[in-house]
Structures are given as C-alpha cells and as structure tokens.
Amino acid sequence: MAEYLAKLRYYPGDPLEEILIDDLKKLEQQYGVTVSYEKIENREMKEGLLMENTLEKHIEEISQEIIIVSGDQRDRIADCIRAIYKKYRCPRTAYSLLGSNEAGQAVAKGLMHLHGGWE
Amino acid sequence: MKVLALNGSVRKNGNSEILLKQALMGAEAEGAEVEILRLTDYKIGPCQGCGLCLFRENVCQVKDDTSEIFTRVAAADGIILGAPCYFLELTAVIKQLIDRCWILSHNKIGKPRKPASVIVPYATRGWIPYIFMQANILFSVMNLTKINQAAVCTQGISEVVLDQDAIDLADRMGREIAEAIKNKDFTYRGEEGICPGCNDWLLRVLRDRETIECPTCGMRGKLRVIDGKVKVEFEERAWEERRFKLDVGYNHFTYHIAPSKDYFLRTKEERKKRTQKYKEYLPT
Numbered sequence: 101m102a103e104y105l106a107k108l109r110y111y112p113g114d115p116l117e118e119i120l121i122d123d124l125k126k127l128e129q130q131y132g133v134t135v136s137y138e139k140i141e142n143r144e145m146k147e148g149l150l151m152e153n154t155l156e157k158h159i160e161e162i163s164q165e166i167i168i169v170s171g172d173q174r175d176r177i178a179d180c181i182r183a184i185y186k187k188y189r190c191p192r193t194a195y196s197l198l199g200s201n202e203a204g205q206a207v208a209k210g211l212m213h214l215h216g217g218w219e
Numbered sequence: 220m221k222v223l224a225l226n227g228s229v230r231k232n233g234n235s236e237i238l239l240k241q242a243l244m245g246a247e248a249e250g251a252e253v254e255i256l257r258l259t260d261y262k263i264g265p266c267q268g269c270g271l272c273l274f275r276e277n278v279c280q281v282k283d284d285t286s287e288i289f290t291r292v293a294a295a296d297g298i299i300l301g302a303p304c305y306f307l308e309l310t311a312v313i314k315q316l317i318d319r320c321w322i323l324s325h326n327k328i329g330k331p332r333k334p335a336s337v338i339v340p341y342a343t344r345g346w347i348p349y350i351f352m353q354a355n356i357l358f359s360v361m362n363l364t365k366i367n368q369a370a371v372c373t374q375g376i377s378e379v380v381l382d383q384d385a386i387d388l389a390d391r392m393g394r395e396i397a398e399a400i401k402n403k404d405f406t407y408r409g410e411e412g413i414c415p416g417c418n419d420w421l422l423r424v425l426r427d428r429e430t431i432e433c434p435t436c437g438m439r440g441k442l443r444v445i446d447g448k449v450k451v452e453f454e455e456r457a458w459e460e461r462r463f464k465l466d467v468g469y470n471h472f473t474y475h476i477a478p479s480k481d482y483f484l485r486t487k488e489e490r491k492k493r494t495q496k497y498k499e500y501l502p503t
Contacts, residue, residue: 111474
C-alpha cells in the first residue's frame with residue numbers, strides 16, 4: 101500500500117476543464133506517481149436540469165469524478181497534486197478528500213490554499 | 220400587475236422612502252397596483268445556520284416576519300429596492316434578509332423571473348463601493364432580474380426632494396418596471412458595469428495574480444489594459460458558470476451542501492468528543 105493516497109472528489113461543475121484520462125496519464129508519467137480515475141454518474145434530466153437527490157445518499161455514491169493520486173514520495177505527490185489543482189482547480193467541499201489516507205489528505209489539504217484556484 | 224417597493228431604511232419619509240414612492244407613482248401611472256414595505260417594521264431575525272430549510276423544503280425554524288415578506292415578494296410582479304448607504308454598503312437589514320433567503324432556493328426551478336431595480340441614496344461620493352453587490356445578491360436569491368440601478372448623492376433628511384433629476388430618475392425607474400412587466404422585457408437599461416452579469420464595477424484578483432473574478436457572480440477572466448483602459452476579457456464559459464445561474468445554483472445545493480448531511484453523521488461522535496472542551500470553556 102502506498103504511503104500517500106489522496107482522493108480528490110470533483111462534483112458536477114467543479115473542474116475547470118473536462119477531466120481526460122489521457123491528461124491524467126501524462127501527469128502520472130511526468131511526476132512518477134500513480135494516478136487513477138473513477139466516475140460516478142447518477143443524474144437524470146428533469147425539468148430541463150440534470151438532477152439528483154443527494155440528501156439521503158452516501159458521499160461516495162453521488163455523481164462525481166475522483167482523481168486518485170498515490171505514491172511513496174511526498175515531493176512527487178505534492179507536485180502532481182499541485183499540477184492537478186492548477187489544471188482543474190482544487191476540490192471544493194469539506195468532504196472532498198474523503199477516502200484519502202492521513203498522509204495523503206495532509207498533502208492535498210495543505211496545497212488547497214496555495215494553488216486552489218478559488219482564492 | 221403589482222409593483223412592490225422594499226424600503227431598507229428605518230427613516231420615515233427619508234430619502235429612500237421618497238425615491239421609492241416617486242418610483243411607485245411612476246409605476247402607478249403605467250397602470251401598476253403598488254405597495255411599499257419598510258423592512259425594519261418587520262422582525263427579520265438572523266439565520267441560525269441550522270440547515271433545516273436546505274434539508275427539509277420550506278421549513279425555517281426562525282419564527283418571525285420574514286415569511287410574510289417573502290409572500291409579498293412572491294405576490295408582486297416587479298420589485299423596487301431602496302436603501303441608504305451609511306457605510307460603504309447597504310443597511311444591515313438587507314444583509315439580514317439575504318441570509319434568510321436560503322429557503323427560497325428550492326422554489327426557483329420552473330418559476331418565472333421578475334424585474335427589479337435598486338435605488339440608493341448616499342451622502343459622500345467615493346464611499347459606496349459595495350451598494351450594488353448587495354442588491355445583486357438579494358435579487359439573485361429572490362429570482363429577480365435587475366433592469367436598472369441608481370445611486371443618488373443626497374445628504375440631509377428628505378433632502379432629495381430638492382434634486383429634481385433624482386426625482387425624475389426614480390419616476391422613470393418605476394415606469395420602467397411597469398413596462399418591463401407588461402412587455403416581458405427584462406433587458407438591463409442602466410449604466411453598464413465592468414461585469415456584464417452584475418453591471419457592477421467590483422473585481423477580485425485571485426492569488427494566482429492572473430485571474431480576475433466578479434466577486435458577486437463569480438464570472439472569471441483576464442485583466443487587459445487596452446488604450447490605457449482597464450478591461451476584463453471574460454472566459455467563454457464564464458457566463459454559463461456564473462454563480463446564480465439556475466443549474467449552477469442547483470449543483471451548489473445538490474453537491475456542495477446536501478451531502479454534508481452524510482458527512483455530519485459520519486463525524487458526529489468525533490465532533491462531539493472534540494467540542495466538549497469548548498462547551499466547558501467560557502460557557503455562553
């Protein structure tokens with residue numbers, strides 16, 4: 101198991117641009133870490149809007165895109181996450197790092213205020 | 220056709236009230252039924268931040284007069300807001316009302332927008348940077364479309380009656396609201412601002428020192444100086460992603476707020492444990 105594991109949860113409308121697997125592969129190669137991607141889509145078109153009832157669901161079940169970054173070297177992990185934040189902005193919510201391990205969460209959280217793209 | 224004036228001034232027969240009444244006279248001349256409501260005559264308590272209105276539709280635990288204000292806004296076809304600027308922004312009652320508007324977030328889908336204008340009497344030029352920001356937020360959360368805005372420099376009590384230009388302007392703004400309702404034309408008629416969405420002049424520089432944002436609607440772009448004039452080149456997607464657009468607002472509630480219930484339940488025990496020392500320290 102990698103020492104650092106960060107799960108970055110992006111919800112609809114959050115990423116600055118479309119998250120493409122090819123782009124993530126390039127980041128993976130560039131920074132020498134493991135980057136994987138998961139997409140959950142549960143929205144339905146109603147009244148002209150893509151809608152979903154998220155109130156009674158677990159956070160992991162609602163529509164979202166997750167970029168998972170893992171590795172054993174802190175600097176590489178940090179550089180990769182910084183590049184992800186620069187490209188897509190950082191995830192926005194208090195629960196957007198849920199599922200990360202403690203070390204990965206510390207790195208991902210620490211960089212949010214520096215390169216979040218929100219502030 | 221009903222036009223409602225919301226007065227954010229506590230003063231009776233003050234400049235805000237005079238300008239609003241003149242606007243209503245204009246609207247009445249165009250065939251509108253009119254009504255004025257002084258917000259400070261109503262009890263508008265602070266939002267408790269309990270989230271009940273978000274998690275259970277149309278439920279607010281604060282029992283005061285706010286729901287009556289919302290009912291009267293809902294019954295009107297157009298709104299004119301008047302509020303003085305005492306210290307850089309509008310009066311506190313406007314902010315208090317904005318905070319209570321979360322409950323309206325459920326009711327926007329499928330509802331038609333209505334026209335609104337704002338008129339702000341103020342005393343000193345250069346001390347009014349945030350006046351339209353607050354009006355823009357209030358209008359957005361109330362599902363209103365701003366069609367005009369005006370700031371009127373006038374200092375003393377009821378002094379605005381001496382300024383015929385201001386009186387004429389208020390009258391015109393009232394007529395415009397009535398015409399907008401009749402023609403269903405909510406085109407913005409006021410002075411253009413640097414933000415094409417808010418028509419305000421506020422800008423925020425992000426920490427990257429590259430990105431410029433309208434702090435109210437969140438539209439983003441790059442700052443340019445062309446022929447010595449500052450301009451913002453907004454991103455193509457900015458208009459689609461502005462904060463108060465229906466689907467953006469829906470996503471904010473659905474993905475940034477509603478799932479916090481699950482997070483709240485998961486962290487309940489740990490929070491309870493860590494909160495104890497703060498409960499015991501300087502108990503309130």
